[in-house]
Amino acid sequence: MTDPLRTDGSVEIVDDVDNGGEADTSGAQTPIWKPNRHEYGVMLTLSLTSLLVALDATIIVTSLSTITKELNASTTQGIWIGTSYLLACASTMSFVGSLSNIFGRTELLFSAVSFFTIGTIVCCTAHNIGAMLAGRSIQGVGGGGVIVLAQLIFTDIVPLRYRPKYLGIIQGAWALGTCLGPILGGSLAKNNLWHWVFYILLPICGISLFLIPWTVRLDGRKASLKNMLTRVDWIGGGLFVSSTTSFLIGLSWGGIQYPWSSASTLVPLIIGGVGMVATIIWERTSPYEPFLPSSIFHNASAIIVYGGAFFQGFLLYGQLYYIAFFFASVQLKSTLGTAVVLIPPLVTLVPSAIVVGAVITRTAKYRWAMWSGFAILSISAGLMIIWDEHTKASVWASVCVVIGIGHGLALNALLIASQSSCKSGDEALAASTYVFMRSFGMACGVGIGGTIFQNIMAGKLRDLSLPTSIALESEAYISVLHHLGDTPERAAIIFAYRFGFRGLFGCFCGFAGVASIATLFVKHHEINKELVSEHKLRYSQRFDQTAQKEATGTTTSQSLQSNC
Numbered sequence: 051m052t053d054p055l056r057t058d059g060s061v062e063i064v065d066d067v068d069n070g071g072e073a074d075t076s077g078a079q080t081p082i083w084k085p086n087r088h089e090y091g092v093m094l095t096l097s098l099t100s101l102l103v104a105l106d107a108t109i110i111v112t113s114l115s116t117i118t119k120e121l122n123a124s125t126t127q128g129i130w131i132g133t134s135y136l137l138a139c140a141s142t143m144s145f146v147g148s149l150s151n152i153f154g155r156t157e158l159l160f161s162a163v164s165f166f167t168i169g170t171i172v173c174c175t176a177h178n179i180g181a182m183l184a185g186r187s188i189q190g191v192g193g194g195g196v197i198v199l200a201q202l203i204f205t206d207i208v209p210l211r212y213r214p215k216y217l218g219i220i221q222g223a224w225a226l227g228t229c230l231g232p233i234l235g236g237s238l239a240k241n242n243l244w245h246w247v248f249y250i251l252l253p254i255c256g257i258s259l260f261l262i263p264w265t266v267r268l269d270g271r272k273a274s275l276k277n278m279l280t281r282v283d284w285i286g287g288g289l290f291v292s293s294t295t296s297f298l299i300g301l302s303w304g305g306i307q308y309p310w311s312s313a314s315t316l317v318p319l320i321i322g323g324v325g326m327v328a329t330i331i332w333e334r335t336s337p338y339e340p341f342l343p344s345s346i347f348h349n350a351s352a353i354i355v356y357g358g359a360f361f362q363g364f365l366l367y368g369q370l371y372y373i374a375f376f377f378a379s380v381q382l383k384s385t386l387g388t389a390v391v392l393i394p395p396l397v398t399l400v401p402s403a404i405v406v407g408a409v410i411t412r413t414a415k416y417r418w419a420m421w422s423g424f425a426i427l428s429i430s431a432g433l434m435i436i437w438d439e440h441t442k443a444s445v446w447a448s449v450c451v452v453i454g455i456g457h458g459l460a461l462n463a464l465l466i467a468s469q470s471s472c473k474s475g476d477e478a479l480a481a482s483t484y485v486f487m488r489s490f491g492m493a494c495g496v497g498i499g500g501t502i503f504q505n506i507m508a509g510k511l512r513d514l515s516l517p518t519s520i521a522l523e524s525e526a527y528i529s530v531l532h533h534l535g536d537t538p539e540r541a542a543i544i545f546a547y548r549f550g551f552r553g554l555f556g557c558f559c560g561f562a563g564v565a566s567i568a569t570l571f572v573k574h575h576e577i578n579k580e581l582v583s584e585h586k587l588r589y590s591q592r593f594d595q596t597a598q599k600e601a602t603g604t605t606t607s608q609s610l611q612s613n614c
Contacts (some may be wrong), residue, residue: 083212088587091265092207093216096200097223098261099163102254103193104224106170108231108396110135111374112389113247115525116239123179125525126307129500132371133302134183136493138190141294143198143489145287146191147482148341152278155203155268155585162195163262167255173248185248194489201465201481206268206583210469210477211414214407214462221407221461225400229393232374236389268585283338286329290342293325294490302497345473346480351572352471355464356487358420358572361565362460363491365427365558368499369453370395372554373434375503377446379528379547380439394450395457402458414577416463416470417569423460424566430456431559435552439544456562464488470575475582502557507550514542521550 085093110117110132118128150158169188176182200220208216238246273281300319308314333340347353370392377383377391410416430452437446465484472480508521520527520543527543534540 083209085208085216088265089207092203092587093219095258095261095265096203097220098254099159099196099258100200100220101223101227102163102166102251102258103196104227105231105234105254106166106189106193106227106251107135108228108370108392109235109247110231111235111371111392112232112385113235113239113244115378115528116242116385117182117244117247118526119529120242120244121176121179121182123182125523125527127179127183128525129496130183130302131179131186133298133493133497135186135190135193136367136489136496137295137298137302138187139194139197140486140489140493141194141291141298142191143194144341144482144486145291146195147198147202147478147485148287148339149282150199150202151341151478151584152273152281152339155199155206156262156266158195159199159203159266160259160262162192162199163255163258164192165189166192166196167252167259168192170248170251170255174245174252197489198482198485201485202478203266203268203585205469205478205481206585207587209581210466210579211577212411213469214416214466215411217462217465218404218407221400221403225396228396228400232389232392232396233386236384236386239385267588269588271584281339283333283336283341286332286336286338286341289325289329289332293322293329295322296325297322298490298493298497301494301501304501341479342483343476343479346476346483348473349471349573351575352468352480354568354572355467355471356483358424358460358565358569359464359468359484359487360491360494361424361561362457362464363488364495364498365431365491365562366457366495367492368495368554368558369431369434371496372499372503372551373450375525376437376547376551379524379531380437380544380551381441382439382528382532382544391446391450394447395454398451398454399458399461402455403461404458406459407462410462410466410577415574416466416577417572417574419459419463420467420569420572421566423456423458423463424562424569426452426456426459428559428562428566431555431562434555435559437551437555438548466577467572467575470577470579471573474579477579478583499554499557503550503554506553507546510546510549511543514546516542516546520546524550 114128114131117123117131118125121127123131146158146162166189169185169190169192172185172188173182174185176185204213204217204220234250235247238244296318300315300317300322303318304310304315310316329342330344333342334344347356373395374388374392378385378388383391406419410419430449433449433452437449465481468480468484469477504521504524507524508518511518511520524547531540531543534543
């Protein structure tokens with residue numbers, strides 16, 4: 051019998067007795083897919099690169115205030131240490147994904163890790179805020195490439211139904227990085243070793259650069275360099291990157307560096323918005339290979355799912371970043387103590403995502419996870435509103451655990467929903483768009499979150515007849531709070547901090563509620579789809595002498611099973 055998913059024989063064909071109760075009731079056969087050693091090798095390499103990016107993303111959270119202080123930077127500049135990375139990451143990843151369709155996955159993944167390594171070296175040697183922001187931006191380009199290419203390569207080698215299950219390997223590495231990051235960052239910052247926040251990333255960069263050409267060998271369409279260069283949509287890519295960057299800069303400046311009504315805020319917002327519209331129009335008429343084709347937005351479910359990805363990214367980074375900020379300022383916890391606060395949501399997020407992924411693979415149902423995930427996030431964000439300087443550890447830890455579970459439920463469900471709702475052959479483009487929307491949300495979560503918090507806090511400081519400049523320097527002012535002593539002045543300032551966070555957490559609750567309602571309108575689409583990709587894994591005796599034997603043997607050695 052011909053295998054509908056793979057041509058290398060690495061699947062079993064079984065009668066589909068249990069298809070999760072949805073969609074396919076025709077008695078058709080469902081393949082049982084199992085990765086061979088080479089495919090496991092690719093997954094482990096992608097896991098290492100994901101560990102690298104996850105560690106970098108979270109290690110900066112608990113060390114940011116120390117880095118800001120040591121570089122003599124303002125709070126606004128300190129926020130940009132995080133925002134510049136997310137901005138570069140979000141604005142370039144879709145174009146990087148498009149380039150990989152033309153130049154190859156392996157080549158672009160190697161280039162992305164190389165960019166990340168160069169940016170890390172710049173950060174290691176930075177002695178002023180300008181150099182640090184430059185290094186973080188270069189890291190962002192590389193990190194964005196790593197994130198999107200990990201998803202694309204996974205899409206190339208794993209059938210849709212089995213992606214949630216085997217994504218657990220990569221998500222496990224991500225969990226390790228996200229858990230170690232805050233602790234390492236807090237410990238290094240506490241001992242005035244903040245440069246090592248970046249130095250410890252270099253060995254992982256080196257190992258990744260060694261493994262990528264050895265394991266991740268995917269063959270795409272063969273073409274000359276001239277032909278590949280002419281296929282690139284340079285105009286569309288330039289429009290997209292520049293307009294996204296401009297829009298995010300305007301969002302980050304509004305209410306912090308400049309008033310919302312000022313030209314300095316409105317001009318980049320307008321330019322960015324017009325540029326995004328121009329990009330969409332160009333992509334519909336471009337003679338080149340589009341990186342944002344209209345076909346992936348062909349139904350309402352797809353549009354809602356991409357919106358859900360934006361909100362999930364917005365809430366994830368917004369909550370992690372400002373939870374740490376809350377406990378550092380309102381409860382005056384140390385850098386290491388703040389890192390400990392982030393452990394509950396990070397420890398529960400990925401395990402819950404792995405469990406959900408296995409359930410989705412087993413049942414072929416995914417919408418329940420979206421619905422329950424955003425509902426839980428809405429409730430947990432609402433509970434954050436009642437936090438104050440006296441909230442007990444048992445209370446905030448329980449809320450943080452619920453936050454992690456909520457994100458874990460939504461994470462895999464949204465990814466699978468985006469790929470199941472697209473047309474055949476568009477899975478890689480859908481994955482790229484999903485990752486972009488999620489990363490765009492992350493950048494907005496930190497930037498817009500800072501704007502909301504500082505504006506609300508400044509209003510309360512004004513009501514208390516305190517300097518509104520404290521809100522603009524709210525992160526740097528934490529060290530001042532520690533030295534004020536238990537005075538009425540400190541109590542009033544902490545009250546203003548708490549008021550700002552209360553307003554911000556209320557906004558998070560509203561955003562999660564909107565996403566929860568919107569995803570109710572997502573329709574179910576079948577996930578037992580054929581694996582369609584132009585990028586095929588090239589087997590080699592140098593890596594795995596038994597790969598072909600494993601691949602051809604599984605179809606004849608296994609008996610029929612009653613369910614998948």
